[in-house]
Amino acid sequence: xxxxxxxxxxxxxxxxxxxxxxxxxxxxxxxxxxxxxxxxxxxxxxxxxxxxxxxxxxxxxxxxxxxxxxxxxxxxxxxxxxxxxxxxxxxxxxxxxxxxxxxxxxxxxxxxxxxxxxxxxxxxxxxxxxxxxxxxxxxxxxxxxxxxxxxxxxxxxxxxxxxxxxxxxxxxxxxxxxxxxxxxxxxxxxxxxxxxxxxxxxxxxxxxxxxxxxxxxxxxxxxxxxxxxxxxxxxxxxxxxxxxxxxxxxxxxxxxxxxxxxxxxxxxxxxxxxxxxxxxxxxxxxxxxxxxxxxxxxxxxxxxxxxxxxxxxxxxxxxxxxxxxxxxxxxxxxxxxxxxxxxxxxxxxxxxxxxxxxxxxxxxxxxxxxxxxxxxxxxxxxxxxxxxxxxxxxxxxxxxxxxxxxxxxxxxxxxxxxxxxxxxxx
Ligand code: HEC
Ligand code: HEC
Ligand code: HEC
Numbered sequence: 001x002x003x004x005x006x007x008x009x010x011x012x013x014x015x016x017x018x019x020x021x022x023x024x025x026x027x028x029x030x031x032x033x034x035x036x037x038x039x040x041x042x043x044x045x046x047x048x049x050x051x052x053x054x055x056x057x058x059x060x061x062x063x064x065x066x067x068x069x070x071x072x073x074x075x076x077x078x079x080x081x082x083x084x085x086x087x088x089x090x091x092x093x094x095x096x097x098x099x100x101x102x103x104x105x106x107x108x109x110x111x112x113x114x115x116x117x118x119x120x121x122x123x124x125x126x127x128x129x130x131x132x133x134x135x136x137x138x139x140x141x142x143x144x145x146x147x148x149x150x151x152x153x154x155x156x157x158x159x160x161x162x163x164x165x166x167x168x169x170x171x172x173x174x175x176x177x178x179x180x181x182x183x184x185x186x187x188x189x190x191x192x193x194x195x196x197x198x199x200x201x202x203x204x205x206x207x208x209x210x211x212x213x214x215x216x217x218x219x220x221x222x223x224x225x226x227x228x229x230x231x232x233x234x235x236x237x238x239x240x241x242x243x244x245x246x247x248x249x250x251x252x253x254x255x256x257x258x259x260x261x262x263x264x265x266x267x268x269x270x271x272x273x274x275x276x277x278x279x280x281x282x283x284x285x286x287x288x289x290x291x292x293x294x295x296x297x298x299x300x301x302x303x304x305x306x307x308x309x310x311x312x313x314x315x316x317x318x319x320x321x322x323x324x325x326x327x328x329x330x331x332x333x334x335x336x337x338x339x340x341x342x343x344x345x346x347x348x349x350x351x352x353x354x355x356x357x358x359x360x361x362x363x364x365x366x367x368x369x370x371x372x373x374x375x376x377x378x379x380x381x382x383x384x385x386x387x388x389x390x391x392x393x394x395x396x397x398x399x400x401x402x403x404x405x406x407x408x409x410x411x412x413x414x415x416x417x418x419x420x421x422x423x424x425x426x
Pocket of ligand 2: 228239262352
């Protein structure tokens with residue numbers, strides 16, 4: 001009986017809503033779209049892709065775009081991304097521009113509560129209000145999806161939202177992007193895209209144990225979700241200093257270039273976001289990244305070729321790797337990454353290196369380059385000591401000089417990947 005009653009109530013509510021909606025259509029509040037609205041919506045569509053809102057707000061297990069529910073891992077535990085379709089009750093349909101802007105740029109919900117920084121508002125705060133307004137205009141054109149998402153899956157004490165006030169006090173500053181008038185326009189556009197909508201630092205900047213950015217090490221590399229997002233400053237060894245602007249643009253546009261291929265979270269970023277950006281915006285990003293000098297220390301000395309781990313690593317490389325990556329590590333442009341220039345190989349942290357060798361990898365496939373070559377998995381074939389040897393060899397050949405990998409590192413990486421496989425990751 002209660003069911004019958006509630007469905008009757010619901011039917012009445014739906015009817016009432018339909019009446020309201022149809023009367024809205026006729027009222028002056030919603031005039032027919034003009035050319036200007038159309039341009040605003042298209043600008044919003046572009047910015048929504050540049051800001052990669054879909055990465056978190058579309059759950060691969062529920063194909064309805066922006067309906068939320070995707071689990072996002074944070075240092076505190078898992079948070080589910082919200083429903084941001086224009087549904088009045090469970091989405092952002094009834095939010096004013098003011099409320100939407102406060103959520104995106106300040107991490108505040110209409111009820112005054114703080115969002116978790118799993119939502120990248122600490123970066124989106126650099127966006128202009130006009131750009132956030134355009135994103136909202138685009139989202140409002142989508143089909144509303146009625147889906148209640150209970151975002152907060154965190155364990156005590158992190159499930160208490162007001163604690164995020166502390167986090168905000170420590171790490172968050174609401175400050176819109178300030179252009180530097182002494183720099184060219186392209187540099188400023190690149191800085192805006194990288195720091196604001198692109199939120200590149202969310203993955204590429206080292207973090208404190210509470211997940212705040214180490215601002216003095218901007219874009220110098222960070223491990224997340226079983227991958228290492230490498231240093232993307234102009235450092236020639238650990239960063240992308242040996243890449244030309246055209247190499248950077250090709251990587252962001254297609255997911256690979258003559259040196260490297262994007263896997264893991266970066267493959268997703270390329271597919272949903274950077275491959276959809278204009279060439280002029282991508283070259284602005286390259287201009288900005290190339291201006292970021294790296295402060296880290298000069299390279300050390302490589303291990304000698306006579307070192308026992310080096311000789312066994314060289315033998316494994318010869319047998320299992322050189323057919324594809326070539327004897328000198330140079331690979332095949334656009335197909336097989338050049339290990340002699342790879343940041344993943346020389347990085348401070350071996351997360352991505354071990355991930356790729358243990359589990360293999362598939363680079364991004366994009367409209368421009370639909371077939372992506374794959375790296376086979378070796379985790380089943382080689383034991384911990386053998387993988388430590390071959391990766392140590394990579395890290396100390398062809399001019400590289402990086403600390404050796406140990407069998408213990410490999411065991412930890414295997415365990416980490418097993419527990420990551422038990423979760424869904426963005
Ligand atoms: C890295 C993942 C991620 C990205 C990218 C992301 N979001 Fe979110 N967003 C979240 C998570 C997680 C929440 C829920 C946080 C919480 O409950 O505290 C959220 C919450 C929100 C909310 C608040 C909704 C509510 O009901 O409380 C809005 C609005 C929002 N996001 C809009 C956007 C827009 C617009 C973009 C792109 C410009 C975007 N998000 C990009 C993860 C993300
Ligand atoms: C969701 C996390 C994430 C975001 C956001 C992200 N990246 Fe990445 N990025 C990664 C990871 C992980 C890798 C390593 C991929 C691999 O090893 O194949 C990577 C690799 C790269 C590389 C290749 C570096 C090299 O030496 O191989 C470049 C360049 C890059 N990212 C640029 C960017 C830029 C520019 C942005 C912002 C527009 C960005 N990334 C946003 C995670 C991310
Ligand atoms: C069948 C050809 C093939 C063989 C054999 C092969 N690789 Fe790869 N490797 C690839 C391809 C293709 C990629 C790019 C995939 C990606 O980045 O998603 C790759 C990527 C890599 C990367 C990541 C480089 C970067 O900059 O992101 C490393 C490291 C690597 N391989 C090491 C090895 C080692 C060590 C072996 C031998 C144990 C090996 N590969 C054998 C094809 C191969």
